[in-house]
Amino acid sequence: MTEQPLLSIRDLAISVDLPDGRTMPIVEDLSVDLMAGETLGIVGESGSGKSLASLAVIGLLPDVARPTGQILLDGENLLQASEDRLCQIRGNRIGMIFQEPLTALNPAMTVGDQIAEGLVWHRGLSWRAARREAVELLDQVRIADAKRRAGTYPHEMSGGQRQRVGIAIALALKPALMIADEPTTALDVTVQAEILDILDDLVREYRMALILVSHDLGVIARMCDRTLVLYAGRRMEEGPTRAVLATPLNPYTRGLVAAVPRRVSGDGRLASIAGTVPGFARLPPGCCFSDRCTEATDDCRAVAPGWFLASEDRALRCLRVERREIGR
Numbered sequence: 005m006t007e008q009p010l011l012s013i014r015d016l017a018i019s020v021d022l023p024d025g026r027t028m029p030i031v032e033d034l035s036v037d038l039m040a041g042e043t044l045g046i047v048g049e050s051g052s053g054k055s056l057a058s059l060a061v062i063g064l065l066p067d068v069a070r071p072t073g074q075i076l077l078d079g080e081n082l083l084q085a086s087e088d089r090l091c092q093i094r095g096n097r098i099g100m101i102f103q104e105p106l107t108a109l110n111p112a113m114t115v116g117d118q119i120a121e122g123l124v125w126h127r128g129l130s131w132r133a134a135r136r137e138a139v140e141l142l143d144q145v146r147i148a149d150a151k152r153r154a155g156t157y158p159h160e161m162s163g164g165q166r167q168r169v170g171i172a173i174a175l176a177l178k179p180a181l182m183i184a185d186e187p188t189t190a191l192d193v194t195v196q197a198e199i200l201d202i203l204d205d206l207v208r209e210y211r212m213a214l215i216l217v218s219h220d221l222g223v224i225a226r227m228c229d230r231t232l233v234l235y236a237g238r239r240m241e242e243g244p245t246r247a248v249l250a251t252p253l254n255p256y257t258r259g260l261v262a263a264v265p266r267r268v269s270g271d272g273r274l275a276s277i278a279g280t281v282p283g284f285a286r287l288p289p290g291c292c293f294s295d296r297c298t299e300a301t302d303d304c305r306a307v308a309p310g311w312f313l314a315s316e317d318r319a320l321r322c323l324r325v326e327r328r329e330i331g332r
């Protein structure tokens with residue numbers, strides 16, 4: 005029997021209610037599977053819908069956002085789940101690490117108690133036992149002198165230490181799926197590397213599936229088996245990270261790869277994708293990337309490209325590549 009995906013996102017669309025009464029479609033036609041223990045990177049420029057898509061999985065979308073489609077965790081559609089059920093799933097089955105740990109942490113509670121809390125409420129541990137385990141978790145995320153640090157408050161810690169606490173909280177109940185939304189963006193480079201190391205070790209040790217949201221292809225390359233590229237709320241390309249980065253097929257992915265700092269163009273300047281992501285109200289007809297794509301034809305500007313399988317494990321959206329590969 006073939007293994008079922010742990011997470012299966014089917015035709016997810018998310019629109020947002022605007023203050024003027026209009027509804028703006030943001031994420032469209034998003035489908036992706038994630039197996040137990042697999043790591044998936046979601047990459048794209050700012051505003052491409054990465055955070056909304058990952059918040060939908062953990063049921064933490066802002067009130068103005070309206071999701072449709074299916075988000076199946078072990079076959080259960082989370083978009084239909086009650087708030088009580090989502091509370092059970094959060095922490096227990098899905099853990100989340102946020103970009104800015106300070107906003108996710110309670111300033112009035114010691115970090116040890118914030119880690120212990122989930123163990124008390126979800127696992128029924130006594131506070132004494134949960135606090136003991138919290139110290140072990142702090143040790144696992146490499147906080148030195150963990151026993152003493154458990155009694156400190158978030159504001160007494162550095163940004164990197166707070167993010168370790170964020171990881172310890174998300175890890176406490178050993179969820180099957182961990183979602184990390186730009187977990188290192190707010191940190192300086194050396195701390196970033198340590199945090200990624202810790203996350204990598206833990207994901208492998210506990211065989212957790214990971215969705216890592218980042219605009220940084222270097223981070224994705226280091227951490228993720230597979231990569232999904234989003235642009236303006238649409239998936240542009242998906243496949244094994246190594247293949248997507250070595251031979252990107254979609255012109256947008258090619259632009260992202262070319263813009264990675266190690267790739268300096270012949271005249272010594274960094275390559276970049278001309279223009280910016282257009283507002284969702286101003287997306288061009290046809291392919292949403294056509295107004296920035298240097299390879300776009302009149303057809304690209306008129307016909308919305310479908311999602312097609314380029315090979316067994318690679319899929320993308322691009323009319324020109326599709327016609328070339330499939331001969332349509």
Ligand SMILES: Nc1ncnc2c1ncn2[C@@H]1O[C@H](COP(=O)(O)OP(=O)(O)OP(=O)(O)O)[C@@H](O)[C@H]1O
Nearest residue numbers: 020030049050051052053054055056057066068219
């Ligand atoms: N609460 C909200 N109200 C209105 N629009 C929103 C809201 N949250 C997100 N959006 C819209 O959805 C788009 C996608 O947002 P999202 O945060 O998912 O992008 P992102 O790819 O994660 O960007 P970043 O890397 O900057 O976090 C935004 O550009 C914005 O237009």
